[in-house]
Amino acid sequence: MKYYAPEGMKRQLEAICSRIPNAFFLNVHCIPGEGCAVVSFNSNETAAAVMFMVNSANTTGAAGNSVASSSVNVIPATEAHQQLLWGPLMERVKKLEEKWRVWHAAYVAHPPHTIRQAWTDAKARGLRLEEELRRLTSNEDIKEGAEVAEGAAAPPSEERLRRKLQLLQERLECKQIIDQTEGQMQELYPEAHAQYLKTGPMEATYSTSKANVSNHRRLIFITDLPCRLDDAELLQFFQILDLQPVHVWRDPTKETSVCVEVPSVGHSFAVLRQLDGSGMRFCGAFFSRDRVVGGRK
Structure with a gap:
């Protein structure tokens, strides 16, 4: 043109x-x-x-008469011109796909809900060990004080020493688990790992919105997702593409299909424009403003 x-x-x-x-x-x-x-x-x-x-x-x-061609x-x-338009878009999508693959590999190795479960259990166990150590130390102090008053202080029994050593070792193990799980969660969520550790789910969830569609022009239909993604995976998948979901509806007939409402009509176009060079696909998933059966180009 x-x-x-x-x-x-x-x-x-x-x-x-x-x-x-x-x-x-x-x-x-x-x-x-x-x-x-x-x-x-x-x-x-x-x-x-x-x-x-x-x-x-x-x-x-x-009047319908042929005239000289204008400019x-x-x-x-041409293919060369297509490359000028789509080449940079394809390269950007490839980088985003690699970002997803790296994140998802870390997720599969250590899902956030199992990380939180291990972190929560270690925290609770650590508190119980601390309490038992305090009681053991307090009992030793009381007994030692009584023996000193009687002028016959005796060394702690071998059994108490063994128990104290065991408690200290178990407390160290708890601290190691806490440090490890915090590092794993930080790898998944660098900016919000503390929040996920304290308030994240304890198991994988697959929720779907109960809201009515407010504007059909703000909908994006996604088919052929890499697999059945749980809520945490799906939100990260969207975040990498800056999808900014307002509502997400899962297709009850196909676990790899979802419908997403985004904040505005303009935002739906922005999402599709970045996928233009890859045939509207991201990691195999197909994106469309129209409801489709299966994927296309």
Whole structure:
């Protein structure tokens, strides 16, 4: 298409797409040196409709007579031009996918709900050991005081010494578990590990929203998730893509499909635009503003 500055180009595209049902553009890459821009649309049908509309208006006068071609012309993008548009997007998605793989490997090795369970158990056990140590030490002090008063202080019994040593060793083990689990949780949630340790779930959960959809245009349908993801996995999957879910509904008929409502219509487009270069896929999952059966490109 004819070259405009990026914002002007987007306004032109919005005006064109508003005249075509279910049409919208995704990304624009302007090439000033060539006097053109590369544009991606939501479907091949939209691209064909835009091409027909612009080229028809370009070559036909108001009375329907053929006129000389103007500088505006729409043609299919070459592979080189497609690479200019989609190449940077694909590279960014690859980096985000690697970020997910690293996080998910750490998650599978040490799920946060098992980390919290181990941390909570170690904390409680440590407190019980501390209390027993205090009682043991207190009893020794009382007995030693009585024996001193009688002038016949005796050394602590071997049994009490063994028990005290055992308690100290077990307390050390608890501290090691606490330190280890805190490190594991920090690896998963660097900014919020303390919160997850104190208030996170004790088991994997698979919840679904009970709310009604407030705006269908803010929905994103996701199919072909890598596996059945629990709530913690799903939220991290969304966070990496900056999805900012308002509500999440799980498909009761397919455990790898969910529907997400995002904060605004504009945000739904922002999510799809970043996946434009990877065919609307992230780690195999397919994203769409329309409900689909299975995945597509």
